[in-house]
Amino acid sequence: MILGITWLVAFQLLGELVVRLAGLPVPGPVAGMLLLFVVLRLRRYDDEGSIVRAGTALLRHLQLFFVPAGVGVVTMLAVIGRDALPIAVSLLGSWLLALAVVGWGAVGLERLLGRPSDDLPAAPAPGAR
Incomplete structure (x- = not known):
């Protein structure tokens, strides 16, 4: 679970970095989410991976x-x-x-x-x- 959250935060940080360096008019977390999507599609990530488990756990508490x-x-x-x-x-x-x-x-x-x-x-x- 910690590994999955680390991946999610790392991609958010990477998105912020890309947006600031490129001067894009897009929020950093959106760019990070797009980058994460591309990586997950290229790696053929399974449904039991740490990123999926962390995302599912976060979605369980979405109302917060x-x-x-x-x-x-x-x-x-x-x-x-x-x-x-x-x-x-x-x-x-x-x-x-x-x-x-x-x-x-x-x-x-x-x-x-x-x-x-x-x-x-x-x-x-x-x-x-």
């Missing part, structure tokens, strides 16, 4: 990672109240934009793969056998 974000929201409540309209508009706008991008991406992939949704078999009616 939301505590700092919740504390940040509470401490910034005055700012959130003052700027509620722009925050709500940006949240709704980004949600709609993401929904449109995912929809267009799905349609584009269907066309690219040559399987338009019209050619897929229809789902059985509810209650039909």
